[in-house]
Amino acid sequence: MSQLIWNGLFVGSFYALVALGYSMVYGIMKLLNFAHGDIYMLGAFTGFAILGAVGGISPGMALPALLGVLVVTMGVTGLSGVLLERVAYRPLRNAPRLSLLITAVGASFTLEYGMRAAAGADPQVYPLRLGGTSAEILGARITLQQIALIIVAVALMVGLNLLVTRTREGRAMRAIALDPRTSALMGINVNAVISRTFFLGSALAGAAGVMAGAYYGKIDFLMGFLIGLKAFTSAVIGGIGNIPGTMLGGLLLGLLESFGTFWLGGEWRDVFAFGVLILFLSVRPTGLLGERVTERV
Amino acid sequence: MSLLSVEDLRLSFGGLLAIDGLSFTVGEAEIVSVIGPNGAGKTSAFNCVTGFYRPTAGRILLSGREITGMRPSGIAGLGVSRTFQNLRLFGEMSVLDNVRAGAHLWLRQNFVDALLHTPRYRRTERECTEQAHHWLDFVGLRGDRFGEARALPYGEQRRVEIARALARRPALLLLDEPAAGLNHGEKAEMLALIRRIRELGIATVLIEHDMGLVMEVSERVVVLNFGREIADGRPEDVRRDPAVIEAYLGRDDEDDEDDTDDTDDTDDTDDTDGKGGADGKGGADDGDGGGDGDA
């Protein structure tokens, strides 16, 4: 039982990590950024390329090396996100919201198959592995990396939440989400704030990509698709644009999958997870922590 | 039996009592104004009557039938129509389509008619369009009625909203600040419009901050403050009610210098002595003709 919970939490924190960026971008532009998962993929491959270029790394240096790679990768994916927004999303700011969906899917295809052209369709094996020293805690087998990963995810969540709810930048993000035109009248540089949001969100996705590569060991050009969907799901369950909600949403999805697998078997897992989600949303239509918007008439 | 009767209505948002025991009635073809300071609960009362808010307590009866807690479309189905304080037009649809929305409830047409374009379909569509034009003429829309509603200037949008509400063929019409954003001449037209609506036998409840209009057109005035009713009576009585002056209108000596023109129009004896009413009426009567000249 505790193993189930732990597994769910761990997988969930991965979802949450990707979902945080997704949620921020979604929150500010109401854009289903289908390419977000592919930024995650891009992150994994960037890390892979850097490690390959650097050459062998002694096992003792694995963690510091990983941190270095992480930082560089975050920069790269962050900039890619900014570029993506600049090229594919910004020109459509005043178009119907769903028009962005097309360019997002287009960007997703472009990234995926661009990577396929660059790195091949075959999966790549990460040159750096986080070995598994595990310990038994409360009857669950837990590895150090898992704990580290969860700590990172939670820390990012807390930091982001502070940023969004407490700072001027965060207020600007929320204002833009509500009404970009009026935000500009407040002196907010809408484009710059959106760019920064994309940078942050994409950097997070890139970090998650590297961590996934190092933890699981295998990356391929389609690795972002499924996790992108799950991140979207997590972000929505949590309450769109709500950072702690997104985190909880990711964890909840992880737990649902874990328990669904246990109770109904792997083949019915997603039916269970989505079934519960649908029931949940029909009772609580704005997600876990989503604000109930009372719109005046 | 009165058309609308609101009995001891209460509405709270968390700790805030937006409406606190409001009761009033509206008779057939009567024009009743609801006035009060900002945040007094006027719009909230409309929202309760039209089903957008569920009252915390109290009853709302329409022709003796209880409608408390029904969904808005159900209440609309019983003949209640409204406009919104913050315009709620279907912005990306044509002006004509906006007014056609009013026809939704009486248009007898089903999906088979629509798929096969039966004679009934053609007839009802034609009728619907004719009606839409009719009501746009009725409210005196000047702007382009085939283009998007959101492209109209603010004041014109107000007229479209009223036309839409009228196309519903209501027994009771609720207007939330119809004269906001209109200049003097346009207000006169609005006044005339409200009178013409009454002539159709439609009862009207009006929220307005423009005292000139309110005093001119209402048969009865209900005054709210902090969700409570502080006066209910004929306009001239309400105007003199000290509680109303205190809470809402302001004292004469204050307003003769600084206060709104409209209060002045009807209040200030030295300025437009006795003409406030006549002037309003005059503007109203030749409103259609004069309106064009203004534009």
Add this chain to the structure above:
Amino acid sequence: MTAPGATRAPALGRAASRLLDSRWAGLAGLVLALLAPFVIATPYALSVMTSAAIFVMLASGLNMVVGFCGLLDLGYVAFFAVGAYTSGVLSTRLGLPLLATVPVVIVVTVIAGVVIGAPTLRLRSDYLAIVTLGFGEIIRITANNLDVTGGPSGIYGIPSLATSPVVFYYLTVVIVSVAVIGASRLGRSRLGRAWRFVREDEDAAEAMGVHTYKIKLAAYIAGAVWGGLAGVLFAGQLSAISPGSFTFLQSALVLMAVVLGGMGSTPGVVVGAIVISLLPEVLRDFAGYRFFAFGVLLIIVMLVRPQGLWPHRSREASS
């Protein structure tokens, strides 16, 4: 009274826009579709054109839900699957001809529309999106796991509606045309206007007596029936169906057809659907780069025409 604001389109422009307006353009499109096999009738061309026609039907069904009513549905393929599987199972297990399964398909898809729509249509669009996505996945996985549906390898040996691909193509074109016209007529009727009211402003629609919930459900059901019938055609065309045809990606592609063409515009979604279904075929020779090129083209097209290829015009012809 005529007003200064009333704009009058120049006669020429109006004539042009009339010509472009659905009826003539639609007729021209239909003629084009009917003549195409006389120009090119290779099995390949026919199969691609048939698929495109079926895709048009899907898109016009989804257009009622997304374009007209503004409900973001990311799991539209669920109805496609329900239709395909219902007719597939009935025709192979009970030996019914495909045509005979149509009434059952309609009933089943209506039920599916209600089942999926009823609990979820109260949700706001983003939440609705995830719930519909979930339903799409649930249907696919269920088909993958059950025995009646043939598990992961699906059902094979479904009888076709016609003996030759050419006849099947013509049959498809006729059915799809009827469906497209039907959708467009619904869109211009009282019901269709109500859909647009709901899309634009639910509160205002309620105030005008539009029971928004029922109206949305109606859009859902209509979309479901269209999708289901497209599923029947699909089963007839392929003769074998499997869960792999009903993935989320397929839903996304149909949605893209709607948006790319121009939401709420009938000629738009027809064009959009044709583009989305033909483009990958046109790019087929790029093999591995196919989807790369597809992605780039999608972005470019959208940047050039942000409102869609053939957007809906809200201006009415003054009559």
Add this chain to the structure above:
Amino acid sequence: QGLLGGDSQAGDGKGPIVLGMLIPQSGSEAAIGPYMKNAADLAVEEINGKGGVLGRKLELKVADDACDAQTAVAGANKLVTEGVQVSVGGYCSGATLPTLPIFGKANIPMIIPAANSQELVDQHLKHVFLINGTGSQQATAAMAWITKRGAKSVALVHDNTSYSKDIAVRTQKLLDEPGGPEAAILEAVTPKESDYSANINNILAKKPDFVYWTGYFQEGGLIIRQLRQSGYKGAIMVGDGSVSEKLASIAGDAGEGVFATMTQTPDTLQGAEGWVASYTKKFGSAPGPYTNQAYDGVRLAAEAIKNAGATDGAKVIAALEGIDGFQMFSGPLKFTPDHTLSAGGFQILVVKSGKFALQDALK
């Protein structure tokens, strides 16, 4: 060619003989396509190098099926339109099934190198030949090795695709017969994910001493790694879809000692070392899943055309039915009345220092 224009299909005695190959080049299975295409290219090149068939060169036309039925149907029609004379493709069963009638109507024989679901066989179509071992043959081989190893409790893990589930379910049936080892659990995983800990949790709860993974190498490598990380000590075996060096490199150290059920491979076949070398030299990577089947498919097509003395569909089909003793990786070929391999020629391989080596020929 339009309805008015009449057909002018190529197919006469001149020009190259065209072989068609439908494989996934995009979509979720895109990784497989290149392996099969490379192998086919290699075979075509070799045969052309020796003068071709019937004095004509071979030409390979490849179409993407994206592992999706509709794309596959369009692709198949495209191949038919381009005048393909024999089809040597077919990887995903779901995408291959709807193409059968298309090739059938055009009277084009199909040599299917990879797809092997029972539904392909059940229709008893005259033009369809499967040269991959069937699920039941593989299951039998797996069962033999499980028994030989003395395992008691077996966990069967598949990825819910028809190919993988078929092997797992058939193995389960064999295990369910009284006596011998038991099937502990039939577990399905979702392909294309990274974390299988929930599934592994289910598996370990049943305390098996043998795990048989019947899916592909991408997930296989991860599952092996995560099984070992979770403390599983028993034996692990994978199906032929997982036989790729990538499996071992994804699994890392955990991959050592993993068994596999596999038809004969160049590595295990005497005299085939040179083939691996030339493949690796030409394409810069080692052969992967279904490389040898795709290679054999082309060779078989050439052989049948040669025997038939013509490219006419009916004659080639007859020639294929008549083939006896043609040497393939999987052994000498003779089709059963079902048009499948008589014996799968399955062997047991084992991972040794990152490579698959023969463990037991199961003779």
Add this chain to the structure above:
Amino acid sequence: MATLEVEALDVHYGGVHALRGMSLTVGEGEIVALLGNNGAGKTTTLSAVSGLVRPTAGKIVFDGADVTRARPEAIVRAGLVHVPEGRRVFSTLTVHENLQIGGYLVRDQAEIRKRVDRVYSLLPRLAERRTQQGGTLSGGEQQMLAIGRALVSGPRLLLLDEPSMGLAPLVVASVMELVREVNAEGVSVLLVEQNAKAALKIAHRGYVIESGACVLGGSARDLRGDSRVVEAYLGGL
């Protein structure tokens, strides 16, 4: 020197020619009223000045700098703040956050706090509703919030689009008083108002616009006396 100079401005919305050679000036420390019928182009003029819509011709000079093509945020930075038509408060932000957003460009937190407190004291109703979501305020309360929000940004030129709309008579008076006070502190004001009497009472000068161009301009006193203005906007004879 004039704070704002608008010269021969043209604005098109698609096919609609909304401004046709609009010109006006706002002098340093002036309150200038802009009167006109519905659709005359008042809102469009303000939107063009604040950078929300792009003029097709003409020139806008603010404080000697050409801002015709500047982006809205740059214009705000220069000290020109626009209270838009229809209030446009941020609906799910609280009243307090809405006010803070007004001070987005102000780096000094203490200064923002000071200005917000000042708004609270000028418009006490807002203080009562500090934590309420902007979107749930009553119409008049939202109008107060929109005005208060602009004040927090500390403008040098304030564009007000129908600030009295939806306000109770007493509040109209106090808002007009507030505008006068702000003006007394050196802020120039361009005021669009349908309540012409109230506007002309506090304005120094005014313009009447029709069909996208000024047809009349002059001191408030002159306008109050002009028969055309009286007839159309003031309602006297």
